[in-house]
Amino acid sequence: MPISHSSLLSSTPASIRSLWLSALAMLLALALSSAAFFAPTHFLPWLAGIELVLLVHGMLNQGKISGLVRYIVLQLLFTIVLYLAIHGGNKVSEGVLAVARILLAIVPGWWLTNTVSTEAIGAILGKMMPNKWAFVVVASINLLPYMANEVREIYQLQRLRGARIAPKQLLNPRNWGEFSYCVIFPLLIQLLKLARQTAVAAKARHFGYHAKRTLWPSQRSEHDN
Known part of the structure; x- marks a missing residue:
């Protein structure tokens, strides 16, 4: 017999506390990823400092950063080449800023997947969507x-x-x-x-x-x- 959703998640106070912490982690990741695109430029260093803490925490939880680094390097190369081809060297800084925002948007999701179990994510999402x-x-x-x-x-x-x-x-x-x-x-x-x-x-x-x-x-x- 499969264990019901409610019995699995409500069996102990520790399970309930873990579920709440997972929900808070998901909200934090969503807020930080959204801020990476909508926050003014002068707020980005503060956002980068917060996400640096998340990056270290994810690495301490056995998170592998190599794939993230490769993706950002390739994205940076493509963006710079594209800006050079279209705008010349005048707007390369805008391309670098765009890649920086993409990096700041990706890090919270990377941290979430390395610190919160997929079972907890599924349980939380099951309460908010079909x-x-x-x-x-x-x-x-x-x-x-x-x-x-x-x-x-x-x-x-x-x-x-x-x-x-x-x-x-x-x-x-x-x-x-x-x-x-x-x-x-x-x-x-x-x-x-x-x-x-x-x-x-x-x-x-x-x-x-x-x-x-x-x-x-x-x-x-x-x-x-």
């Missing part, structure tokens, strides 16, 4: 590491085939189309296949059959209890 939507969000979060590995494997295989998608080659906008054809399109195909497999697995487990959502406790919860 269960099927909450399932999609949590499944997407769980699949992020898998998709990162897929991107890495596709990229390496295409490099071995001779595709012009090395970092230095991507500085040339003429090679961006090849990057889309060799990496982005295969990744989209993999995403479609994975979405279908997830839907089949959920259907096989009768997801959505009961009006009241049920879920299994995580291994960590079983050991703690």
Whole structure:
């Protein structure tokens, strides 16, 4: 028998406290990510200081920062090349500022996924939105590491085939189309296949059959209890 949502989350005061802390962490991440785009420029150093604390905390919780660094470096390179091609060297600083805002928007989500369990995120989202939507969000979060590995494997295989998608080659906008054809399109195909497999697995487990959502406790919860 699956453990009901209410019995799993309301069994002990510690579970309730952990759920509230997880909810506060989600609100904090949402507020910081939103502020990264809407806050005035002179507030960004303060925001960066707060997120630096989150970054250190996430790394102490075994969070891997290498993927985040690679993404920001590539984003910075693409943005600078794009601004140079369109505006020349006059507005490069605006491109750097845009990338800085993207980084400040990503860090809270990275911190959240490394400090709050997906079970807690799913439980909280299940109280605020339909269960099927909450399932999609949590499944997407769980699949992020898998998709990162897929991107890495596709990229390496295409490099071995001779595709012009090395970092230095991507500085040339003429090679961006090849990057889309060799990496982005295969990744989209993999995403479609994975979405279908997830839907089949959920259907096989009768997801959505009961009006009241049920879920299994995580291994960590079983050991703690």
